[in-house]
Amino acid sequence: MAPSVWLPLLVLGLPFVAFVLLAVVAPLRRVGPRAGLVSIGAIALAFGAALTVWTEGFVSETTWAWIPADGGPIATVGLLVDPLSNAMLVLVTLVSLLVQIYSLAYLGDERPASLGRYYTYQSLFAFSMLGLVLAPGFLQMFVFWELVGLCSYLLIGYWYERPAAARAAVKAFWITKLGDVGFLIGIVLLWSATGTFEFTDLFEKAQEHALAIAGLPTIMFLIYLGAVGKSAQFPLHVWLPDAMEGPTPVSALIHAATMVTAGVFMVTRTEPLFALVPEVLTLIAWVGAFTALLAATMACVEADIKRVLAYSTISQLGYMMAAAGAGAAYAAAFPHLLTHGLFKALLFLAAGAVIHAVGTNDIFRMGGLFRAMPQTGVVFIVGTLALAGVPPLAGFYSKEAVLGGVWEAHLTGPFLMLALTALLTAFYMFRVVFITFFGRAHAAAHPHEAPWLMRGPLWLLAALTVLVGVRLALGGAEGHEETPAWLAPLSVGLALVGFALAWAMYQRRLIDPARIAGALAPIDYLARRRYGLDALYAGLYRGFILGFSRLVGWIDRYLVDGVLNVLTALTLRGGDALRRIQSGRAQDYVYGVAFGLLLLIVGAQLWR
């Protein structure tokens, strides 16, 4: 096999080997930290291999028959290696590696067996995500898509003793499944219309205009539904904030950098198909932009540091989706996915260090932390600046590309929403920074800097965020030529306005936040209640699921059990009646025998 095949296979296989090793060899799993080293070693090697694949720029497609049939296999498994998957491979393995190292310290107080379980799930997740990235067809992608969903469920519910975590895990699973049903139906419909799951075949057909199927918009919309669930788009975004019940490193890896971007990745991967259905693309752009704005408003009123980041993740996913919907999936959505993966993982891990130090998620119970933990403060601010879109950090260029792409597509509505979101993003992120790191310190707490196992990944991610930004600043000029010249000053200006607002409200206290909230009372009211969507889903859940459960329970209790009860009653009655013919008197039995004999004799005489 050529290295362009076996190296990606190695990237995929190493985490799988680690998973099997940890899952099957129970004594190894139970020792905890050493199990973590197995997982970290595997992902580190996979990262090395992925880096090689990326730098060498391998391109290959290898498939093996999966479901054989006459006239070629129905489905295949394989590896599709191209620049898109190469970049994702590096991102996934890098963030996985850093998060797994970070977890050694962050979850150091866990029982060894729990820690082993954690690393088992982590390895499975890395394998599933890499398999999704390398999938050459819809079917394999769907299988791994569900696997990452499973890992997300397992890791959100890692502290399954906590009712909130268990509930959040189930909620995440349910709500993403809602979208996945659409995804699966879409895949099957597409297959029944074209007879193939393979991306390359489908793209060829799209190129030859051989995909003029009736109902293609519906099919693509159904496939997009999968991305709505996975990438937390409105109205299925409600699971992501709750997913923050999981350990912070998990939030950084799965619910910020990798898994949630699977939807964006899928749309990017299948862009030639989506390009055939402009109406669906427009819908994607509008929904993405609306999601971005909605999540940003909710982030402004949230007090839980992880939830602020979760809403910001939803908001940035909205950005990516809007760019993909504007037809700029390769030019804007995917770069933003990559840079966002870096700085959002950085922000989450830094937030984890803060939570680790102060023992609470509530930003109003933190304050003045910059003095106690300056290193965490610096990297958090780097991440914040990147997220707010300040040059020359990574986020600025990808965000500008998104805005430019949406503007170029003449989607004025989404563009305005995204611009407003950019302002809000800077505002809510600096709100967190000022309240957490600069406000008045709480006397009771004695926070301390995180151990170097946690700081190392933070500094590395911060350095990468800066370096990627500088790299884009130096070499990415050709990619920005088509964007209007006023775009860069606008996006920086918006970020600065957001920064200034946060500074005035939460640092200098020139403006009382309560007065702003009062002026925007309806939005404040709705945002604090998450626009009633959680309540709506909870009501629907209770109404439909529980109502259905009651119905099923009634059927079970009264119909199924009823039939059985009647049967048993009849049997008992019958037995009771028949019991009486057993008199226990020997003469009765002799009488029976004699009478029977008589009957036999008579019968034998009659029917000779």
Add this chain to the structure above:
Amino acid sequence: MIGLPAYLVLGALVFSIGLFGVLTRRNAVGILLGIELMLNAVNINLVAFARFNGDVAGLVFTLFTISITVAEVAVGLAIVIAIFRVRRTVEADRLDLLRG
């Protein structure tokens, strides 16, 4: 000379009388007597067939049956006495411990 059927009719009559006794007597001793009659009906048949077929085996069987009958009566009466000691009665209708 009386023919074979007459003996067979006699045997059937005796058997029927014995069966009637077994089915209708309330007393356990009476039931035993009925059983004796039924066995003797068999003996009559055996002897009759031996006589008319010129086969001695029937006579030998009869001798066996008579000796076994003696043993059976001994055991049967012993059982009746044992029942009487336990239940204070030998009335067949009241010996219904195996009732369902």
